[in-house]
Amino acid sequence: MTNKNKSHIAYIIPNLFTAASAFMGVLSVIASSKGEFEKAVYLILLSLLFDGLDGRVARLTKTTSRFGAEFDSLADLVAFGVAPAMLFYFNIGIHYGKLGSLLSAIYVLFGAIRLARFNVTAPTSEPSVFIGVPIPTAAVFISIWILFGIKYHIMTSGFSWVILFFMVLVSFLMVSNIRYPSFKKVDLKKANLKKVLIAIIVLLSFVYLFLIESVTIIFTGYILYGLIRGYRSFQKRRKIAKSDKI
Numbered sequence: 001m002t003n004k005n006k007s008h009i010a011y012i013i014p015n016l017f018t019a020a021s022a023f024m025g026v027l028s029v030i031a032s033s034k035g036e037f038e039k040a041v042y043l044i045l046l047s048l049l050f051d052g053l054d055g056r057v058a059r060l061t062k063t064t065s066r067f068g069a070e071f072d073s074l075a076d077l078v079a080f081g082v083a084p085a086m087l088f089y090f091n092i093g094i095h096y097g098k099l100g101s102l103l104s105a106i107y108v109l110f111g112a113i114r115l116a117r118f119n120v121t122a123p124t125s126e127p128s129v130f131i132g133v134p135i136p137t138a139a140v141f142i143s144i145w146i147l148f149g150i151k152y153h154i155m156t157s158g159f160s161w162v163i164l165f166f167m168v169l170v171s172f173l174m175v176s177n178i179r180y181p182s183f184k185k186v187d188l189k190k191a192n193l194k195k196v197l198i199a200i201i202v203l204l205s206f207v208y209l210f211l212i213e214s215v216t217i218i219f220t221g222y223i224l225y226g227l228i229r230g231y232r233s234f235q236k237r238r239k240i241a242k243s244d245k246i
Helices: 003-033 037-060 066-091 098-121 135-151 160-174 190-209 211-245
Strands: 129-131 179-181
Touching: 003 037, 003 066, 037 066, 037 135, 066 098, 066 135, 098 129, 098 135, 098 160, 135 160, 135 211, 160 211, 179 211, 190 211
Parallel strands: none
Antiparallel strands: 129 179
């Protein structure tokens, strides 16, 4: 096999992970349409795993490309836009008529805007932050709360209104200017390596014991962190504006 052929194969590998992510998203939509909501959620989580691998494999093999970036965005729209929207609709939205349809559509449209904005601003944006909630985070946030509601049988006790509110919230957060931390380029200093390792082990232990509850807390905490950070930034700018007028 020539070096040129090897190079072509290397470029295919990360795109296979991207394709797998989109494929899991399609399977999730099918599962939601059949009322297999737990299966649909786990397929979205599996999509998240493949989505995380494609970029890392591309960077490790130095096979990043414009095609890969565009393909990844289209796959994300399926796996983290359409799939969670259909999960929400068939599980909750269908009981609210046009409102449920509207919220599902808005989530997908705002997710598409979020992806388009990311592609345009990625070359000049800060690598340590995301502008707006990333669409995979929004997808897992909605999906895990639906799974949480199913596990504890609280969808029929008025809890579905909470999910409706969350759907509206993350839809607008995706297209907001609120900054969320990015963990893609974490600088792990040797002095803190031991503490980080212990923290990861403890975190994984809780995830192993209480998967749904742990993931729900983690992603809810991430969403709240951005909101609190945004509110503090707003208050800080407000104080500065008042002091300038004095």
